[in-house]
Amino acid sequence: MPSAAERTRTLVQSTCSAVLLVPGLSVAHPGQLMPESRSVGPEGDVFLGFPADSPVVRAATRAQGDELTAVLEITDVAPVSVPHRVRGRARVAGWLTAVPGPAQPGRMTLRLEFGEASVDDLWGYEEVEHEDFRDAVADPLVTHEAELLQHLHAAHGDRMATLRALLGERGDCGCAGGGTGAVPLALDRFGLRVRFVEGGGACFDARFEFPEPVRDIAGLRRAMHTLFEAAAC
Structure with a gap:
């Protein structure tokens, strides 16, 4: 399974919704707290892009040497x-400073020095150490995961349902007509998580591991082919 640090780093570098909360700072609308870009530096600090006139940028600039x-x-x-569409939440707390010079016209970069972090997701809750976060690498599928899950759901729904056969007795929901749906929920280099929805709205998750971690889309295609072949046997 991916480590807590890898999962946190993946979320930071993903396109998931994020807000930057600064104690005592009030804004006209929540969108002003949403960074336009996110990246992680070699020391594990998080760099956030904001409009130059953002309230967050003004607060960081006024703070100067203060923490x-x-x-x-x-x-x-x-x-x-x-x-239950929320798959998880991650939190990175620390100290905010403005990076000198504009990132690009009309934009500024803020540096969030790592203090502490945690992730609460489909794997559970874990706290993340600075060194682990610094050395972790985001999942190689993170930039494609949303598109891949949507494709599996829209174009291969029938094949997704066949994965229930790999669950043995757990796959027998015991309801009339069998299971009512199998939705691809999450994807990473180690495997695929599927949410099986039963009659009456009940649901449960199952994790299907790949034979080996995948590195790219080509490897994922081979892994999914192997998975579907096993389900068809």
Whole structure:
């Protein structure tokens, strides 16, 4: 399974919704707290892009040498329609400073020095150490995951349902007509998580591991082919 640090780093570098909370800072609308870009530096600090006239930028600029605490909160929502769509949340807290010079016209970069972090997702809740976060690498499928899950759901729904056969007795929902749906919920280099929706709205998750971690889309295609072949046997 991916480590807590890898999962947190993946969420930070994903396109999931995020807000930067600064104690005492009030804004006209929540969108002003949403960074336009996110990246992680070699020391594990998080770099956030904002409009130069953003209230967050003004607060960081006014603080100068003073310590300005801030928290980056990320919410991960499944890109497909499924019950209980929130897949997890990550939190990175630390000290905020403005990076000298404009990142590009009309934009400024803020540096969130790592203080502490945690992730609460489909794997559970874990806290993340600075060194682990610094050395972690985002999942190689993160930039394609939403598109891939949507494709599996829209074009291969029938094949997704066959994966229930790999669950043995657990796959027998015991309801009339069998299971009512199998939705691809999450994807990473180690495997695929599927949410099986039963009659009456009940659901459960199952994790299908790949024979070996995948590195790219080509490897994922081979892994999925192997998985579907096993389900068809």
